[in-house]
Amino acid sequence: MAEEPGVVNPAVRVRGLTRLYGTRTVLDGIDLDMARGEFIALLGHSGSGKSTLLRALTGLDHDTSGHGELRVPDRRAVVFQDARLLPWKRVAANVTLGMRDTDARRRGQQALDEVGLSAHARAWPGRLSGGEQQRAALARALIRNPELLLADEPFGALDALTRLQMHALLRTLHARHRPAILMVTHDVDEAVLLADRVLLLDRGRITLDRTIGMPSPRDPATPAFADHRTAFLTALGISPQDRQQNTSGTKN
Amino acid sequence: MPPTAPDNALAERAHQRRTARRYPGRRRPTSRPPQARHGLRLGPKPRLPFAGAVGTLLLLGVWALASATGTLSPRTLAPPWTVPGTFWHLWTREGLAQHVAASLRLALASLAIGVAAGLVLALLSGLSRVGDALIDGPVQVNRSIPWYVLVPVAISALGIGDTMKTTMIALGVYLPVYLNTHAALRRIDARYVELAESLGLSRWTFVRAVVLPGALPGFFLGLRLATTSSWLALVIIEQINATRGLGYLMNQAQSYGQDDVVIVLVVLYTLLGLISDFLLRALERRALSWQRSLGS
Incomplete structure (x- = not known):
């Protein structure tokens, strides 16, 4: 990372985070500050360490060793690539799973309203489409009022059209609830479309960190968008020839 | 290019010519829904009506025919039409109802005890490592002992009364319940464990909301196997020092060569097995109604 962003009272503070699986270094000295309400997308090839970083922040990494400073809020929620609803x-x-509050039911209904699933409250998850299941997973995360929402390729298993709808929904929910979001993705357009800041992880280090700074909703056809896309694709080692296979500007 | 009407008509005529060649002399239906000529349908087709009963009725028919023509001597196997008459005789003269009730009482009491024991042991050893260390080993040893060789042991320890009989049937019942429930508890999906951790569930909530419902299909599998075992064990155990019950009647019929009574008893055991399986399936469908939303 080039410089200290100097965030006051950040939601997440990571300094010199290292993670090893056996003798293999997966994260190699990560420094990261996330402001409250900041939406960060994390790009990188498979095996670059993005999921490991995410899991370190969720506290789900039991079988790793490493060191470094890690400060995350207590109120965290995770959205996995599969909706992971209990069938x-x-x-x-599913949305209110593990909640003890007396008004959990009402809040569950409210959360389902927000993601447009109130009609399916009594349905079995197996009856929902992939997009609907992921909406339910979002509701399950939001009902816990997270200060930090961690999403591991949350739309990776969805078809292109459903994904576009989910992008709009996530933008709306982020604007309304303002959790800090760390979203792992390997889709450059998705990252630039949604996030305030996009990071590139390569062999366990953050090698590119760009603030997108465009008003939302963003248009992938604008030059500024193309500029960001080119920067990240180049850093990911995708040559201009590779890109010409795919001139439509949408998903790969 | 979208297919035009003449194209369709041409294709239809070509299809008719082909089918006529393939099935000479057979009339083609005059109208059929417009569809592409399909290849062989290789997937499973819907079951024929009454598919479950056809084979059984056919076998019964063969049996009746063989008896009627004299191919099957009544001394080898009593003819099937003796069953209603013999049944009526047993019911009105020999107090069949009490015998059935006695057998049912023994079987159900032992089944209940065995299922409860299997379930409790599986929970203890599936949910705690101490329980696993204490319980799973002995049960695995028990599994490799053929059930029948324990009969003399049980008789010398518990006598030949109902205590021994209940114990022996329960011993046959608890094993499938334990094995299947324990395996299901151990097989809990790692993704759900991760989810529970990420939601910060307490251990008890995790067990109640994730582990137990996830193991329920395994428990039901064990329960169905256990019920089958309980009838098998009943047949064997009942004949020891029997003074009442279906096993007693079976002993008597064997001693006096009443082949028709033996057949009636076999039919009764069959009905008990079929009815219990039917009830368990209904119970399972209710308890696992969520599963139907996955498959189909």
Whole structure:
């Protein structure tokens, strides 16, 4: 990372984070500050360490060793690539899973309203489409009022059209609830479209860090968008010839 | 290019010519829904009506025919039409109802005890490492002991009364419940474990909301196997020092060569097995109604 952004009272503060699997270094001295409400997308090839960084922040990495400073808020929520709804619980019960508050039901209904699933509250998850399941997973994350939302390729398993709808939904939810979001993706356009800041992870280090600074909703056809896209694709080692296969400007 | 009407008509005529060649002399239906000529349908087709009963009825028919023509001597196997008459005789003269009730009581009591024991042991050893260390080893050893060789051991330890009989049937019942429930508890999907951790669930909530419902299909599998075992064990155990029950009647019929009574008893055991399986399936469908939303 080039310089200290100097965030006051950040949501996430990471300094010199190192993670090893056995003897293999997966994260190699990561420094990262996330402001409250900041939306960061994390790009990188498979094996670059993006998922490891995400898992370190979720606290789900039991079998790793390493060192470094890691400060994350207590109120965290995770959205996985698969919606991971319990098939034996109805959608509403999945959303409020583990919540003890007396008004959990009402809040569950409210969260389902927000993601447009209120009609499916009593459905079994197996009856929902992939996009609907992921909406339910978003509701399950949001109902916990997270200060930090961690999303591991949340739209990676969805078809292109559903993905566009989910992008709009995530933007809306982020604007309304303002959690800090760290979203792992390997889709450059998705990253530039949604995030305030996009990071590139390469062999366990952050090698590119760009603030997008365009008003939302963003138009992939603008030169500024193309500029960001080119920068990240080049850093990912995708040559201009490779890109010509795919001139439409949409998903790969 | 979208297909035009003449194209379709041409294709239709070509299809008719081909089918006529393939099925000479057979009339083609005059109208058929417009569709592309399809290849062989290789996937499973819907079951024929009453598919479950056809084979059984056919076998019964063969049996009846062989008995009627004398191919099957009544001394080898009593003819099937003796069953209603013999049944009526047993019911009105020999107090068949009490015998059935006695057998049912023994079987159900032992089944309940065995299922409860299997379930409790599976939970203890599936959910705690201490329980696993204490319980799983002995049960695996028990599994490799053929059930029948324990009969003399049980008789010398518990006598030949109902205590021994209940114990022996329960011993046959608890194993499938334990093995299948334990395996299901151990097989809990790592993704759900991760989810539970990320949601910060307490251990108890995790067990109640994730582990137990996830293991329920395994438990039901064990329960169905256990019920089958309980009837098998009942047949064997009942004949020891029997004074009442279906096993007693079976002993008597064997001693006096009443082949028709033996057949009636076999039919009764079959009905008990079929009815219990039917009830369990209904219970399972209710308890696991969420599963139907996955497959189809």
